[in-house]
Amino acid sequence: MRRVRAALAPYLLALPGGLWLAVFLVVPIATMASVALQTGNLMDGFSQTFNIAIFGEVFAQYHTQFLRSIVYGGIATVIMLVVAYPMAYWIAFKAGRRKSVYLFLILLPFFVSFVLRTISWGFLLADDGIVLAPLRDLGLIPDDFHILATTTAVIGGLVYNFLPFMVLPIYVALERVDPRVIEAAQDLYAGRFQAFVRVVLPLSLPGVFAGVLMTFIPATSDPVNAQILGGTSNTMIGNIIYTEYLVNNDYPAASALSFMLMAVLLIGIFVYARALGTENVMEAAAR
Amino acid sequence: MVKPQVAGAVTANARVDRTSAIELVDVAKEYTVHGEVVHAVKGVSLDIAEGEFFSLLGPSGCGKTTTMRMIAGFEDPTRGVVRLYGQDVTDVPPNRRDVNMVFQSYALFPHMNVWENVAFGLKRRKVAAQEIKTRVGEILEVVGLTGREKRRPREMSGGQQQRVALARALVNRPRALLLDEPLGALDLKLRHTMQIELKRIQREVGITFVYVTHDQSEALTMSDRIAVMNDGVVEQLAGPREIYEQPATAFVAGFIGTSNLINGTVSAVDGAHAVLSLGSDDRILIPSGSAPGQGEAAVITVRPEKITIARQRRDQEVSQVRGTVSEVVYLGTYNSYVVTLDGGAEVTVFEQNAMDGTSTAERGDSVWLSWRPQHSYALRGA
Numbered sequence: 001m002r003r004v005r006a007a008l009a010p011y012l013l014a015l016p017g018g019l020w021l022a023v024f025l026v027v028p029i030a031t032m033a034s035v036a037l038q039t040g041n042l043m044d045g046f047s048q049t050f051n052i053a054i055f056g057e058v059f060a061q062y063h064t065q066f067l068r069s070i071v072y073g074g075i076a077t078v079i080m081l082v083v084a085y086p087m088a089y090w091i092a093f094k095a096g097r098r099k100s101v102y103l104f105l106i107l108l109p110f111f112v113s114f115v116l117r118t119i120s121w122g123f124l125l126a127d128d129g130i131v132l133a134p135l136r137d138l139g140l141i142p143d144d145f146h147i148l149a150t151t152t153a154v155i156g157g158l159v160y161n162f163l164p165f166m167v168l169p170i171y172v173a174l175e176r177v178d179p180r181v182i183e184a185a186q187d188l189y190a191g192r193f194q195a196f197v198r199v200v201l202p203l204s205l206p207g208v209f210a211g212v213l214m215t216f217i218p219a220t221s222d223p224v225n226a227q228i229l230g231g232t233s234n235t236m237i238g239n240i241i242y243t244e245y246l247v248n249n250d251y252p253a254a255s256a257l258s259f260m261l262m263a264v265l266l267i268g269i270f271v272y273a274r275a276l277g278t279e280n281v282m283e284a285a286a287r
Numbered sequence: 288m289v290k291p292q293v294a295g296a297v298t299a300n301a302r303v304d305r306t307s308a309i310e311l312v313d314v315a316k317e318y319t320v321h322g323e324v325v326h327a328v329k330g331v332s333l334d335i336a337e338g339e340f341f342s343l344l345g346p347s348g349c350g351k352t353t354t355m356r357m358i359a360g361f362e363d364p365t366r367g368v369v370r371l372y373g374q375d376v377t378d379v380p381p382n383r384r385d386v387n388m389v390f391q392s393y394a395l396f397p398h399m400n401v402w403e404n405v406a407f408g409l410k411r412r413k414v415a416a417q418e419i420k421t422r423v424g425e426i427l428e429v430v431g432l433t434g435r436e437k438r439r440p441r442e443m444s445g446g447q448q449q450r451v452a453l454a455r456a457l458v459n460r461p462r463a464l465l466l467d468e469p470l471g472a473l474d475l476k477l478r479h480t481m482q483i484e485l486k487r488i489q490r491e492v493g494i495t496f497v498y499v500t501h502d503q504s505e506a507l508t509m510s511d512r513i514a515v516m517n518d519g520v521v522e523q524l525a526g527p528r529e530i531y532e533q534p535a536t537a538f539v540a541g542f543i544g545t546s547n548l549i550n551g552t553v554s555a556v557d558g559a560h561a562v563l564s565l566g567s568d569d570r571i572l573i574p575s576g577s578a579p580g581q582g583e584a585a586v587i588t589v590r591p592e593k594i595t596i597a598r599q600r601r602d603q604e605v606s607q608v609r610g611t612v613s614e615v616v617y618l619g620t621y622n623s624y625v626v627t628l629d630g631g632a633e634v635t636v637f638e639q640n641a642m643d644g645t646s647t648a649e650r651g652d653s654v655w656l657s658w659r660p661q662h663s664y665a666l667r668g669a
């Protein structure tokens with residue numbers, strides 16, 4: 001009896017998590033797949049027709065926004081990496097006793113809703129807002145100068161909103177680097193730059209890897225920044241899904257797009273992990 | 288006070304054709320912690336010879352590690368000069384100093400395998416690939432890790448990691464190897480094996496070793512010379528035998544092994560000995576070279592194993608004191624007695640276990656302790 005219980009224990013422990021995943025992940029995905037393969041409209045109702053052609057149709061219609069989302073998400077991720085790494089490095093190695101203060105400052109924006117903060121940026125950067133209007137009155141910027149409704153505004157918003165998700169994992173990875181290992185590198189004739197490239201950077205790559213995943217995925221699929229800070233030429237795939245679902249009530253199209261976005265991101269992550277798996281990268285640095 | 292010259296205490300000092308590998312001239316290090324100045328090292332001067340096994344020994348916080356880190360270049364001295372083979376390297380960063388360090392807890396690169404760890408220094412110095420291959424191969428053989436080149440540090444035991452750390456430093460053929468408590472993380476048995484191993488490796492490669500430890504037996508076993516440090520200063524600098532037999536200060540006497548300290552006043556000085564009277568028939572003879580003058584107070588130290596315990600007073604020209612046994616501890620190879628002298632001082636005595644396994648005295652017995660004059664050693668600055 002005891003042996004049976006011992007054998008069952010791992011499954012019993014996995015049960016709550018398993019149920020959670022079944023109810024809130026498997027069921028919705030199955031439902032989404034099912035909805036994507038239906039045809040019809042809100043008035044006449046939808047029926048399951050297994051219309052595979054929908055994927056081709058929505059891609060043909062919205063491939064521009066698809067590509068734009070990936071490009072925006074990618075650019076934002078690269079900028080975040082460039083900004084976040086030095087920040088994380090500075091906090092981990094130079095901030096001394098004030099570490100927790102700086103970490104708190106990085107988390108501070110989370111105390112205000114993501115949407116509200118983005119709307120605030122909209123007010124601040126509006127053509128007749130408190131920044132641009134005075135500058136224009138003073139003649140410091142031309143009359144046709146905008147920030148809102150530009151690519152820069154959308155990517156800037158993405159960087160602003162997701163930056164902490166890049167800083168924190170990199171910080172955690174850097175924090176775990178034993179300072180004596182850096183000294184060992186210096187002792188073995190590595191200058192500051194070599195010590196960083198050969199030892200600190202490779203040891204922090206797991207953090208970079210996690211940071212990129214945690215920012216690229218939400219940035220690529222985010223509808224809020226493009227909605228509030230962008231214009232008609234900055235629409236991202238998240239906005240299209242939103243419109244198809246809530247405005248056009250074309251549930252199959254919205255589901256198909258969601259499904260494709262998920263597939264593209266999953267394939268992207270897979271390729272990324274294979275190509276830049278932390279183990280591989282670290283081995284390259286060791287050479 | 289004149290330092291006594293005792294026969295048998297030959298140290299590396301005596302070498303004639305010695306080249307100075309590392310020289311510290313009045314080196315000091317001060318830190319400011321929360322606005323308060325901490326004097327970690329208060330003016331240390333050392334002259335370490337080429338090929339020497341030199342230990343910095345002392346309790347934690349005595350400044351031994353800081354001293355070593357100043358030799359390595361990780362700390363800038365507040366004042367003083369560090370020289371390597373006569374060249375002033377005080378302002379040279381660690382990566383340009385021709386010394387390598389074996390870190391406490393090893394500090395191996397966790398993302399590299401054994402081979403990559405060991406080759407790191409050679410690659411930074413742009414040594415040709417073929418030579419790197421040969422030298423890494425050779426050093427791995429010296430430390431007994433051939434065949435484990437592909438292992439990651441985390442896949443190895445503490446002893447093996449220790450060898451990797453040693454190989455990683457030695458492969459560069461540094462002019463001196465600095466070892467910071469390298470055996471501290473190993474269990475006792477492995478530590479003894481590694482002590483012998485380290486000594487063998489040092490003989491094989493002929494590199495100067497500077498060894499930081501708080502373990503006195505480790506320092507005594509391996510070193511040619513030892514600098515005993517306390518509170519930022521060198522208390523004594525001598526060979527292991529001299530450190531043990533003739534501790535210069537009460538600190539050294541207490542830190543190295545078990546030691547008895549006895550206070551008294553010098554009552555007479557004749558040709559060879561000074562006599563320290565404790566009262567009645569008790570007297571302690573001190574070689575006059577090391578003794579203070581007549582009428583002066585003195586503290587002498589004597590090692591427990593040098594003392595003979597007996598029921599009767601011996602009729603010889605030796606130190607003799609009377610006391611009462613207050614504790615007898617059976618320790619297998621020897622008995623340990625604590626004897627309370629009539630003057631109140633407590634003296635520990637080790638007696639080799641006799642053939643029949645009995646002890647000379649029991650608790651409460653009145654006994655005479657005696658030892659030869661040369662085993663009394665008057666402490667400096669007492």
